[in-house]
Amino acid sequence: MAGLLRTIVIVGGGFSGTVVAANLLRRPPPGPTRLILIERADQVARGAAYAERGFPYLLNVPASRMSANSAAPKEFLEFAQRRIPKVTGEDFLPRTLYGEYLGEVLLAAQLSAPGNIRLEIVKGAVANLRRIERHLPLRVELEDGRRFTADDVVLALGNPKPASLSAARDVLTHPAYIADPWTVDLKFNRSQTVLLIGTGLTTADIINVAASDPQRTPTLHALSRHGLVPPRQTPFRPDAFKGDGNALLLAASTSLRRLVSSVRLLANEAEQMGGDWREAITFVRNMAPTIWQRLPERDRVRFLRHVRAYWDIYRHRLPPELIQKIDTLRNAERLTIHAGHIKQIIPREDRIEVIWRPRGSQQLRTQQFDRVINCTGPDYAIARSTEPVWRNLVQCGLAVPDSLGLGLRTGPNGAVVDADGWPGPHLFYVGPMLRADHWEATAAHELRGHAEKLAALLATERR
Numbered sequence: 001m002a003g004l005l006r007t008i009v010i011v012g013g014g015f016s017g018t019v020v021a022a023n024l025l026r027r028p029p030p031g032p033t034r035l036i037l038i039e040r041a042d043q044v045a046r047g048a049a050y051a052e053r054g055f056p057y058l059l060n061v062p063a064s065r066m067s068a069n070s071a072a073p074k075e076f077l078e079f080a081q082r083r084i085p086k087v088t089g090e091d092f093l094p095r096t097l098y099g100e101y102l103g104e105v106l107l108a109a110q111l112s113a114p115g116n117i118r119l120e121i122v123k124g125a126v127a128n129l130r131r132i133e134r135h136l137p138l139r140v141e142l143e144d145g146r147r148f149t150a151d152d153v154v155l156a157l158g159n160p161k162p163a164s165l166s167a168a169r170d171v172l173t174h175p176a177y178i179a180d181p182w183t184v185d186l187k188f189n190r191s192q193t194v195l196l197i198g199t200g201l202t203t204a205d206i207i208n209v210a211a212s213d214p215q216r217t218p219t220l221h222a223l224s225r226h227g228l229v230p231p232r233q234t235p236f237r238p239d240a241f242k243g244d245g246n247a248l249l250l251a252a253s254t255s256l257r258r259l260v261s262s263v264r265l266l267a268n269e270a271e272q273m274g275g276d277w278r279e280a281i282t283f284v285r286n287m288a289p290t291i292w293q294r295l296p297e298r299d300r301v302r303f304l305r306h307v308r309a310y311w312d313i314y315r316h317r318l319p320p321e322l323i324q325k326i327d328t329l330r331n332a333e334r335l336t337i338h339a340g341h342i343k344q345i346i347p348r349e350d351r352i353e354v355i356w357r358p359r360g361s362q363q364l365r366t367q368q369f370d371r372v373i374n375c376t377g378p379d380y381a382i383a384r385s386t387e388p389v390w391r392n393l394v395q396c397g398l399a400v401p402d403s404l405g406l407g408l409r410t411g412p413n414g415a416v417v418d419a420d421g422w423p424g425p426h427l428f429y430v431g432p433m434l435r436a437d438h439w440e441a442t443a444a445h446e447l448r449g450h451a452e453k454l455a456a457l458l459a460t461e462r463r
Contacts, residue, residue, distance in 0.1 A: 007033075007151050010154045012431070013037050014049065017156030018045040029460070038126055040124060046103070050102065052096050055209050056094040057094065058095065059093055063088070065238065077089050092233070137151050157390075160378050160382075161378070162379055164384075167345045176352050177371075193221070194369060196375045197223055198222070198376045201230065203375040211328075223337075225309065233278075234276055238282045241280050263284055266283065288439045288440035342354060352369050354367060382433070398418055398427060411423025415428055434450060
């Protein structure tokens with residue numbers, strides 16, 4: 001079998017797909033291997049997160065913790081310092097620079113790859129996958145009609161689009177409504193009043209754009225269910241906190257309430273020892289996959305309903321310079337944060353009227369806006385996805401959505417579970433929708449770990 005050509009197709013050329021490809025090029029399978037990387041955008045190794053844009057969006061993790069290679073933890077920092085000599089490990093750098101770094105990682109792996117593996121980069125969008133029989137290769141079909149037969153397929157499709165808000169159904173085509181802020185080049189002027197739906201990382205990015213020119217900064221409102229804004233990142237030591245992992249696992253096995261109490265105690269303990277509560281959160285985050293798997297279904301549901309918003313806020317933090325912008329705008333009354341629930345969104349000629357109920361109140365509030373932007377973040381529920389590849393995978397039974405709308409069901413090493421409950425031997429997934437089974441699967445070092453393990457599996461002679 002070592003003499004037969006083996007074909008591995010990676011669908012998606014963002015972070016996850018690039019890291020899988022780079023690892024396979026460094027340590028390929030033993031026999032002749034054709035590695036095909038399919039990406040719909042003009043450039044690989046960027047995806048939506050690190051694409052070239054008109055505004056320098058920042059990473060929300062310091063440079064020292066963004067390496068795509070676990071064997072070289074300072075790789076990205078060293079790359080950045082070759083271009084910007086004064087960069088430190090605690091700097092928050094532009095995302096486009098990170099995309100450039102990922103491109104260099106892939107190119108270096110390609111140039112140094114042994115002769116038995118060849119990388120082909122294909123520009124196109126995958127519309128469907130077909131499995132002829134369980135143990136036979138898969139057929140990958142592109143929207144333009146091209147087809148590839150693959151022994152193994154890795155789905156690395158990145159973050160999905162934001163959810164379509166039910167309250168916004170009457171304004172989806174209105175020029176003042178933006179359903180996905182990453183599909184447009186945002187421009188503002190000072191006379192505008194703008195509503196941002198959501199108060200998390202996407203909202204912070206859009207605030208950063210809006211505040212980039214003080215002469216054009218509009219009046220901003222941000223609305224979410226809890227009205228919570230991510231806190232500031234600090235130069236804490238991610239590996240400094242050595243908490244009691246067994247206590248956390250025991251708490252998770254007992255009840256959600258006890259688990260939440262245990263996390264609070266750890267954060268307080270970190271502060272009392274002269275450290276940073278972020279150290280405790282990082283410790284818990286590293287244990288999150290095991291904790292999540294210990295939680296019974298009822299506690300997972302309760303977590304998503306009552307705790308998720310608070311965990312996400314403390315887990316996903318912002319660069320200090322972005323927090324400073326937010327504080328400055330709030331103090332100048334150019335930004336107002338609201339907590340509440342949207343009841344209705346109504347088109348009013350060239351403006352949009354929004355009716356919401358403030359949190360803790362029974363009275364409705366109404367206000368008109370020049371722009372309304374959906375900043376609710378990615379929608380991981382593939383049952384609602386408008387992507388043809390996800391719709392077809394679910395329809396033909398090759399993939400199954402998880403019951404909580406967090407992604408899709410996977411087995412060991414990201415093997416995609418099919419409608420019969422089997423982890424497919426040839427179809428794998430790596431990316432943020434692993435959160436269905438691991439909860440924390442969005443940070444670079446988390447996805448890097450999954451990508452490296454999957455590449456190591458694919459590099460074995462499994463036939």
